[in-house]
Amino acid sequence: MIIDMKEVAFIREDEYILQGINWRVKPGEHWGILGLNGSGKTTLLNIINGYLLPSRGEVRILDKEFGKFDLRQLRKSIGWVSSSLQERLYVRETAKEIVLSGKFATIGLYDEVDEADIQKAVMLMEQLDCMEIMHKPYKILSQGEKQKVLIARALMASPKLLILDEPCTGLDMFARQQLLSVIEKIGLENSSTTLIYVTHRTEEISPVFSKTMLLKKGKIHSLGNTEEVLTSRNLSDFYKTPVTVSAKNQYRWVQIV
Numbered sequence: 001m002i003i004d005m006k007e008v009a010f011i012r013e014d015e016y017i018l019q020g021i022n023w024r025v026k027p028g029e030h031w032g033i034l035g036l037n038g039s040g041k042t043t044l045l046n047i048i049n050g051y052l053l054p055s056r057g058e059v060r061i062l063d064k065e066f067g068k069f070d071l072r073q074l075r076k077s078i079g080w081v082s083s084s085l086q087e088r089l090y091v092r093e094t095a096k097e098i099v100l101s102g103k104f105a106t107i108g109l110y111d112e113v114d115e116a117d118i119q120k121a122v123m124l125m126e127q128l129d130c131m132e133i134m135h136k137p138y139k140i141l142s143q144g145e146k147q148k149v150l151i152a153r154a155l156m157a158s159p160k161l162l163i164l165d166e167p168c169t170g171l172d173m174f175a176r177q178q179l180l181s182v183i184e185k186i187g188l189e190n191s192s193t194t195l196i197y198v199t200h201r202t203e204e205i206s207p208v209f210s211k212t213m214l215l216k217k218g219k220i221h222s223l224g225n226t227e228e229v230l231t232s233r234n235l236s237d238f239y240k241t242p243v244t245v246s247a248k249n250q251y252r253w254v255q256i257v
């Protein structure tokens, strides 16, 4: 099992930030998590990475029970890409150096790399459509290019779980479409990496995400097969507003009725 949560709750200042989370992610599944601002998405991700401990419940990540193993070791098997990571790093390095540094899951390229690492980095950059920017300094890249480089960097460590936390924030519609299609490709081609895609927009949950969880006010509203979860009826209930869902190019767009 990749993720196994039972009755997980997270409480701060006498308030439930997460409550009654029962969630299992099996190998080979890719999940979308959809929730509005403040629904608890970031808290849930912090629990998966072991940055926060749940107040109640059981958490097993990659078949390891919380509190009984070395978290640093676990984090090497989990990639986490978020737009807030983008600006924290990398003043001088090129895109290629940043991808390579993912091997060590360190900020900066301090350790030795060998020919096989370089080949892997180039292969990933090809997969992510980054060949033209490989030798450019990271800091001059556009937001969409930076996101792709950070995804390639995360994949360098061959993670069992890759969390994509609102990766399309700040992208124009073309960059967004391009990023969504490379993410789709990664999901289809890297069968040993489970993807979790966190967003507040249904149209970003591309077909490769066969499972979806709707998170609302810290509770799971519904979860299951994406085509059964992202329906007009279920989303109208989720938003407490009548909406219709229309599918276009296999993406789902929501409109308020």
Ligand SMILES: Nc1ncnc2c1ncn2[C@@H]1O[C@H](COP(=O)(O)OP(=O)(O)OP(=O)(O)O)[C@@H](O)[C@H]1O
Pocket: 012, 013, 017, 035, 036, 037, 038, 039, 040, 041, 042, 043, 044, 200
């Ligand atoms: N340590 C904390 N103490 C008190 N309240 C907290 C704490 N961490 C989170 N919260 C609250 O819990 C709620 C959920 O926060 P969280 O950041 O998990 O939501 P989110 O779904 O990621 O939101 P967004 O999409 O806006 O990033 C928010 O109302 C937030 O203010």
